[in-house]
Amino acid sequence: MDIQLKRGLLDVCVLAAIKDEDSYGYKIIKDLKPYTELSESTLYTILKRLESAEMLTVRSVEHDGRLRKYYHITAAGLNRIDDFKEDWKEIQSIYQFVTKEDHQND
Amino acid sequence: MTKQIFLDQLRAGLYGLPQDDIEERVSFYSEMIDDRMEEGLTEEAAVAGIGPVDTIISQIIAETPLPRLVREQIKSRPRMRAWEVILLILGFPLWFPLLIAAFAVIFSVYVVIWSVILVLWAVEIACIAGAFAGVIVGFIQIFQGNLLFGLLLISAAVLLSGLSILLFFGCIAAAKGALYLTKKVALGIKSLFLRKENSK
Numbered sequence: 001m002d003i004q005l006k007r008g009l010l011d012v013c014v015l016a017a018i019k020d021e022d023s024y025g026y027k028i029i030k031d032l033k034p035y036t037e038l039s040e041s042t043l044y045t046i047l048k049r050l051e052s053a054e055m056l057t058v059r060s061v062e063h064d065g066r067l068r069k070y071y072h073i074t075a076a077g078l079n080r081i082d083d084f085k086e087d088w089k090e091i092q093s094i095y096q097f098v099t100k101e102d103h104q105n106d
Numbered sequence: 107m108t109k110q111i112f113l114d115q116l117r118a119g120l121y122g123l124p125q126d127d128i129e130e131r132v133s134f135y136s137e138m139i140d141d142r143m144e145e146g147l148t149e150e151a152a153v154a155g156i157g158p159v160d161t162i163i164s165q166i167i168a169e170t171p172l173p174r175l176v177r178e179q180i181k182s183r184p185r186m187r188a189w190e191v192i193l194l195i196l197g198f199p200l201w202f203p204l205l206i207a208a209f210a211v212i213f214s215v216y217v218v219i220w221s222v223i224l225v226l227w228a229v230e231i232a233c234i235a236g237a238f239a240g241v242i243v244g245f246i247q248i249f250q251g252n253l254l255f256g257l258l259l260i261s262a263a264v265l266l267s268g269l270s271i272l273l274f275f276g277c278i279a280a281a282k283g284a285l286y287l288t289k290k291v292a293l294g295i296k297s298l299f300l301r302k303e304n305s306k
Contacts, residue, residue, distance in 0.1 A: 026141035
């Protein structure tokens with residue numbers, strides 16, 4: 001997949017993983033596993049990017065005598081998901097247009 | 107590979123990046139490994155699940171923009187040096203006696219270890235000398251007519267020689283142990299410096 005396209009998709013995937021409840025790094029990777037393979041270093045980069053874009057906030061919670069970082073989605077993050085849904089409608093119509101061209105060529 | 111080795115290698119490999127960035131990444135991977143272990147994986151398997159540390163390091167460095175790396179190098183070096191020089195001068199009355207004290211402690215540890223060995227060998231030599239002296243003086247006493255006293259001396263000499271044989275093996279073992287201990291202490295001091303180099 002095109003790197004730029006995948007990058008945008010993964011951002012939304014991570015946001016969707018923390019949409020319903022706050023989550024932590026390893027859980028995000030596990031939750032996304034059925035849909036897309038995400039390495040730790042890629043996740044770190046995405047989380048950093050989303051944090052600086054203020055689409056999520058981070059808090060450290062003590063768990064079993066150590067600290068675990070929980071990620072919480074912000075209003076901007078929720079907007080990003082909504083934007084993606086809108087974008088997707090457009091992408092779908094573009095897709096139909098592209099495949100229609102294919103059918104006409106056949 | 108253990109978690110600590112993995113994190114140490116990661117930290118060493120990221121040298122040159124901003125310090126807080128390194129620490130944040132290290133704690134991120136630490137949390138990832140802990141979470142895997144909490145699921146029931148062994149430490150080894152949890153670390154293996156993260157992937158090869160070299161790949162991760164090169165990926166992170168590849169992701170970090172070159173200007174940022176260069177900036178960090180330029181920014182940190184001269185300033186650190188200047189601060190180091192100032193701190194060195196200002197802190198001289200403090201760190202110099204501490205340094206001497208540290209060397210004195212290390213030196214005294216060596217002295218203590220080797221004094222024990224020295225004492226053991228001194229006792230060993232005393233036993234051997236005592237045995238020889240006991241036999242000689244014992245025979246002299248017998249020839250002079252003091253049979254009982256002579257026999258007592260000779261039997262004491264036999265006892266001493268037996269003791270010296272036992273002690274000889276003890277001395278060898280103690281010397282080997284001291285040598286091992288000395289090497290261990292030296293290794294500990296060296297690794298202390300190595301760790302400082304890496305984490306700088």
